[in-house]
Every structure is written in C-alpha cells, then in structure tokens.
Amino acid sequence: MIEENVRRQWVTPALVVDFDETQANLRKMVELAGDPARLRPHCKTHKMPAMVRLWLELGVTRHKCATFAEAEMLATAGAEDVLLAYNIVGANIDRVVAFRRQFPQVRFTVLVDHPEPLRALSDALHRADQHVRVMLDVETGLRRTGIPPGEAAIRLYRAIHEDDALEPAGLHWYDGHLHQRDRGERKAAVLSEWEACRKLRASLEAEGLPVPTIVAGGTGTFPIYAGLPDPGVELSPGTCVFHDAGYAHAFPDLPFTPSARLLTRVISRPTAGRITLDAGTKAVAADPPQEKRIVFPDLPDARIVLHNEEHLVLETDEADRFAPGDELLGIPWHICPTSALHREAIVVRHGLEYARWVVAARDRQLTI
Ligand SMILES: Cc1ncc(COP(=O)(O)O)c(C=O)c1O
Helix, strand or coil: CCCHHHHCCCCCCEEEEEHHHHHHHHHHHHHHHCCHHHECCEHHHCCCHHHHHHHHHCCCCEEEECCHHHHHHHHHHCCCEEEEEEECCCCHHHHHHHHHHHCCCCEEEEEECCHHHHHHHHHHHHHHCCCEEEEEEECCCCCCCCECCCHHHHHHHHHHHHCCCEEEEEEEECCCCCCCCCHHHHHHHHHHHHHHHHHHHHHHHHCCCCCCCEEECCCCCHHHHHCCCCCCEEECCCHHHCCCHHHHHHCCCCCCCCCEEEEEEEEECCCCCEEEECCCCCCCCCCCCCCCCEECCCCCCCEEEEECCCCEEEECCCHHHCCCCCEEEEEECCHHHHHCCCCEEEEEECCEEEEEEECHHHCCCCCC
16 A cells, blocks of 8 residues: 555656565565576566666576667666577667677677578677677467577577577577466476477587577466476566566466556546546557456456547446546556556555656667
C-alpha cells in the first residue's frame, strides 16, 4: 500500500515499482538458477541502470539485451559481460566497432544467423583492427530468427571459428513460443526441442569447434533449463524481474510477484457503468487483444471497452463508486513495452517514495 498523501503528489499515469517485491523477484531468480554465474538476465524489461546495479550486488555480471542503447546502458552501469542478442545488420555493424572502442573492458558478444552480415561484420572489424565474440543464433521452433540446426549452421559456426576477428562464443537458443500453462507439458516441449540443440553442440565439438556456452530460454522455460544438469547452459529470463499479469496468468507455477504497477486516475464518468482513466496506449502497452492490457485487482469485473492514446474506458458495475480524480493501481498485462513508455519509475518502499529509476535505454540511441 502506498500512503495516500504520498500518492496524491504524483502525476499520472505513473509507473510505480515496489522495491522489496522487485528485489524478492531478483533473489528468486538467483535461487532458481542455483548460481549467479548461470544467470544472464535480459534487460529489455526494465532498461534501467538502477536495476543493473541491483543485479551486480547479487553477483550477476552477465547480461543480455536487444539494442545498442541497452548494451550501452548495461556497460555504463557496470556490467562486465554483455550479450547483444540481436542480429547485427546495416548501420549496426559499425556500432559493434564503436562499442568495442568505447567499452574495451566489456566482454561483448553479438548474434549471427547468416553468412552475409557475418562477412560485413568481419570486414568492419578487420578494418578497425578489432575483434568481437559471436554467438550463433539457432532456430528453436519460434520461427522468428536463427539458423536451423544442421549442416548450414555448422558451416556458419566454422566461419566464425576461422576468422581471427571473431571468437566463437557458443549458441543462442530462445524458445519464446513455449507457453504451455502446465509445467509438465512445458518441460516435455522444452526437452523435445532441446535435443536438436544438444546434437548441434555435439556435432560442432566433434569437429573441434568449441561451444563454450548455450544461452537458453526466457521466463516460462527458466526453471526447466535451470534444472538441467548442464554446466554449459546460461539462463536468460527477462520479464520476471517485474513479472506482469500476462505471465502470472500464463505460468501459474512460477514463484514471481508482479512488482510494477500503473497508477492511473479517473478523468471522467461519461455514461452509466463507465469510467475513463488516464491510462492510454502511451502509458500501458497496447499488445492485442484489447481486453488484456491491464488488470485492476480492486475492480475485478472491469472490462476494457476502448483504449486510445490517452484514454482507457472501462465498463464496470462499480462505476458509481468513482469520481474524477480517484486513483486506481493496475498491473500491466505486458510490462516490457509498458516500462519503455515511461521516462522514469517511481520506486516505493514501505508505502513511501524511495527513489526514481530512469528508464535510460528506452531511447534507440544513447551515444553510440
Ligand atoms: C532473445 C530473448 N531472450 C530472452 C527473452 C526473455 O524472455 P521473457 O520475456 O520470457 O523473460 C526474450 C524476450 O523477449 C528474448 O526475445
């Protein structure tokens, strides 16, 4: 609970993070991983230097990201090892060189799944007399990026190995399509696809190509990979640092608590049975379907009937309870794009404002 006289000062819509709940999520992640060295949390969920510092306090030095702004935010906040888990193409190729120059102390790795960008990356690094670690992005069944396990994957990995500007860093295996609600079914799905990854690693190693690490999974599959007796696996969940209503619904077995909320105010009661809040699509992520954008624990019957840029219209039998100016706390359905909509989060502890955490990497470009 946030004290009313504290809340009243805040401009809405506001992203509000509970410090103790968030820290408990982080600690549970380390506990599940068994060792901070097995954990490589994805920072896309928070994009906040303050969160990276919390990770460092827990001994987690390896981090994952999807953009150069996130990579720069991580490095500036003190991360020692950064995996930019995104295929590097076009103008981003020169940003690899720039990143290596600006942060030579950071162990930096990028992804590749195709020979052409690999060649362009190699050329740029040779010209600059630089090198970088490269991980092969492997197609898991998500069918988003990656090269399918097989001969072409082995050829591409060999090309990384044979290039003195590139260091083979292992395999990237992200299976974000596995959303089985039942833990046992999810585990069976993970293990059946994982076999192809293990086989690929074995084939590479049989050819004398080292595979130091496999970076695997997100939040849903985290406990399953954590349970594998495989010292070569690093775990890369992201969402569970804040968790959200979507994942709480999708993965009821996970021990995390939604710790980020949106504070919103009633701005109108336009017709009977309706209230309108200042929680538009510029404050809470607009992933489809419209009915699943945010959940209000104090208003369980609320139905979202309209979601515009600055307006969220709810239908509820309880509309009479509300007057313009009244506050509601909602749990976003998808926290990662929601946090990116805010310049900062208000961090609360014991009902009071504790800090403001800047969402530094919400921009596409910082200095690089
Ligand atoms: C490549 C990659 N790794 C890890 C994650 C983290 O997954 P989750 O959001 O389920 O924690 C994501 C999420 O989008 C991702 O795209």
